[in-house]
Amino acid sequence: MQKPSNPQGTRDFGPEVMRKRNLILDTIRGVFKKYAFEPLQTPALENLSMLTGKYGDEGDKLLYKIRSNREISHEIDEEKAQTIKDLFPDRWIPGESKLGLRYDLTVPFARFVVQHRNEISFPFRRYQIQPVWRADRPQKGRFREFTQCDADCIGSTSLIHEADLIHIYNEAFTSLNLSSTVVKINHRKFLEAMVDELSLDFPVAQFTSTLDKLDKIGKDGVVNELINAGIDEAKCLELFELIINSDLNKAILDQLAISFNQNVLAMEAIKDLKELVSYLGDSPLNIQLKLDLSLARGLDYYTGCIFEAIIPGSGIGSVSGGGRYDNLTDIFGLKDVSGVGISFGVDRLYEILESQKLWPNSKSFNQSILICHFNRETQVYGADIARKMRNKELSVLVYPDNKRINKQLDFANNKGFTHAIVIGQDEMESSFLTLKNLITGDQNKMSVDDCIAHLKS
Amino acid sequence: MQKPSNPQGTRDFGPEVMRKRNLILDTIRGVFKKYAFEPLQTPALENLSMLTGKYGDEGDKLLYKIRSNREISHEIDEEKAQTIKDLFPDRWIPGESKLGLRYDLTVPFARFVVQHRNEISFPFRRYQIQPVWRADRPQKGRFREFTQCDADCIGSTSLIHEADLIHIYNEAFTSLNLSSTVVKINHRKFLEAMVDELSLDFPVAQFTSTLDKLDKIGKDGVVNELINAGIDEAKCLELFELIINSDLNKAILDQLAISFNQNVLAMEAIKDLKELVSYLGDSPLNIQLKLDLSLARGLDYYTGCIFEAIIPGSGIGSVSGGGRYDNLTDIFGLKDVSGVGISFGVDRLYEILESQKLWPNSKSFNQSILICHFNRETQVYGADIARKMRNKELSVLVYPDNKRINKQLDFANNKGFTHAIVIGQDEMESSFLTLKNLITGDQNKMSVDDCIAHLKS
Secondary structure, three states: OOOOOOOOOOOOEOHHHHHHHHHHHHHHHHHHHHOOOEEOEOOOEEEHHHHOOOOHHHHHHOOEEEEEHHHHHOOOOHHHHHHHHHHOOOOOOOOOOOEEEOOOOHHHHHHHHHHOOOOOOOOEEEEEEEEEEOOOOOEOOEOOEEEEEEEEEEOOOOOHHHHHHHHHHHHHHHHOOOOOOEEEEEEHHHHHHHHHHOOOOOOHHHHHHHHOOHHHHHHHHHHHHHHHOOOOHHHHHHHHHHOOEEEOOHHHHHHHHHHOOOOHHHHHHHHHHHHHHHHHOOOOOOOEEEEEOOOOOOOOOOOOEEEEEEOOOOOOOEEEEEEEEOOHHHHHOOOOOOEEEEEEEHHHHHHHHHHOOOOOOHHHHHOOEEEEEOOHHHHHHHHHHHHHHHHOOOOEEEOOOOOOHHHHHHHHHHHOOOEEEEEOHHHHHHOEEEEEEOOOOOEEEEEHHHHHHHHHO | OOOOOOOOOOOOEOHHHHHHHHHHHHHHHHHHHHOOOEEOEOOOEEEHHHHOOOOHHHHHHOOEEEEEHHHHHOOOOHHHHHHHHHHOOOOOOOOOOOEEEOOOOHHHHHHHHHHOOOOOOOOEEEEEEEEEEOOOOOEOOEOOEEEEEEEEEEOOOOOHHHHHHHHHHHHHHHHOOOOOOEEEEEEHHHHHHHHHHOOOOOOHHHHHHHHOOHHHHHHHHHHHHHHHOOOOHHHHHHHHHHOOEEEOOHHHHHHHHHHOOOOHHHHHHHHHHHHHHHHHOOOOOOOEEEEEOOOOOOOOOOOOEEEEEEOOOOOOOEEEEEEEEOOHHHHHOOOOOOEEEEEEEHHHHHHHHHHOOOOOOHHHHHOOEEEEEOOHHHHHHHHHHHHHHHHOOOOEEEOOOOOOHHHHHHHHHHHOOOEEEEEOHHHHHHOEEEEEEOOOOOEEEEEHHHHHHHHHO
16 A cells, blocks of 8 residues: 655645735734735636746746646657557657646736737736745755746836835734844846946946845855956945945935936935825834845846845845836737735745744634534533524534533644533533633633623623 | 637626625635634646646546647657648647546546645535636537636535535525525435335436436326336336425424335434434524435435425426535545535526625625815815725725816716715815715715715715
């Protein structure tokens, strides 16, 4: 008999983990909805031609390709098939794969937008929370099947979207007990302005990819790399004078206009960020919003604002990133559609909440009551109590089998039930219940209605 | 440029469809939770060896098999690979596929239970709502990627689970405006008792598969098929006297004990159903619960109670089915674990709610407000109003761009916003708002706080 197992790099999410994951996803989904993002789901299966060539050579290698018997039978000529069967008994007959598994949510979103562009009213704000697959080498914290959680606004250049995304960060991280989060913001044109100001004659992309390593290799590392690329030390010093890292507000933006000496690109960035600040409003955020001119987020993909969220002291890189792009739908032939979006790293958020023990009290996300009993008569009475409680939307289980009370209470504790009620002859006759709080150990005798009211409060 | 498309047999779910699908799934999930079913998710990718041989020859043919470049490179000897490349340029190199896509939620659940049997406290009640994949011929109402929605209780023989599942049917269908639903119930042992009573000398499975066609081919069709299988007409008439179809209650069970002349198997079925009735309690159900002795649900898989839910007049077969089984985990080497479960057909429920226009008022599942404006000044004021509304958990969008008011209202109607607020100079100065209900056309002038209170009510 084969030993049951799940594939390497994949995970089973049992009840306890599911409840915690749902807490994260429901929180983020709830905030997306408040900001009128609309739900979208695309299939896991995509035509392979939609995926290949979209993620670079390295990405292409990580695509999962799919075959079914149905496809094979129509494609192969008999004689060749026989040769293959002789060479490789018990193996697949080769055929062109036409299907692949979704690698991210961005390319399917672009496909959806272009495919349905005549039905969509733009601007289109969508959120999408679905698994993606990558044939990566499994390692700690890296999986072959994992959930992405994206929100994008497409078809509008207004900076009000960027302001909404910052408010989404503020609300989501606050709700998740992570108000210490720092959201860094930068603008692509500041990066271009630096290259410009220092008269560097190499591509912005190369510059940003070096600058992006600041967190990892430090200032000295970045300087070394720039010197090796042919920039002299004086210019590097100049550069680091430009790279400010400060709260985002109007005053710092005015100061930057002076540092950059009215550089045209920098002035465009400043104009955008001033507009963003005006949309943010006056009420203070719980999270910190930092203008960080070294932020580049690797890709040469963003064309406007760039975001990154980190949780200081977590020992984990960013938990979210995003920015404005102008070329998402280019790959499917629809040009000049501007958008802006962010993506939350669900596994990283989970890891931080777990290691820093920041989960909200389990009662708030898993209140549930086990009704225990001594025999069939008290069990049937318990089933009646359960119905009354479920009518008030409480989560209740009547212990199904005939076991000793301490076995039933062990079960309640193992499963993470928050409350237990033991029904005996006394309870049946008095119509009072004893409610035991399994977290605090408190015990209270009360009527059924009071018990329900207590649990609902 | 390739034309963007999704694969045959798959679907993109845009916002409107997603909201409706979520209404179904959230309703069912909410009911599962009230009955203390625990959430579980298993990966889409399973080791192919876990899937093959579990669904019969026909099922095996419908499995999607998966390859990645990573796997190929380690497996093939160079010389053979070259032969393949010569024969099939631009095609896959054959290799043994080790991964497949989940075909249903039952086998992964069985795998999970056996793999984690030492960590699970039994009885284990889980619900699981995830997509599955089948390389079926796409046709109307049949998809290659679709969502299954299952709940099972495993590791307990108590009939209280069956009673809970019936209450789940009652609550879920009532919440979905489908209280006309008929839930049919039967017991495997009644089917065996019929074979017994009539001294039929062919297998129960063959008998049940014929009987199962009653809805499709009618009584005459079933009789013909039984006669062809060698049963004489008199016995067929006797059979149809046994097949009652009545409300499930104690009286009908007593009557059955007489019809079956105290047949041992029938008496066991009656004992189970009496126990079930005792757990159901006295409060009447909204749905109809029918004992239907012709119900078999195809499979020779169920060992106790069998369920099927149909919606009369929908023109669609069952929208849910299930029953008790004793052999789920046998396939992975764990014997004698009894369970009972049901599965909802999400696509069929969607189709019925859509065709019978039974969706709840859109307000209750998509209340959302668009704030319209004339210029940047009124837009920034609108952003402030939006923040106040979002603080009260309302879903609000400030129209992001600078367009004419009628364009903004068109957008609101296209997107299905339920309300619009137009902010002009008057509104900014008076701090009153005009709230327009886009469904009824009603318009009301009120303060911001009253407006929020009105929308929350």
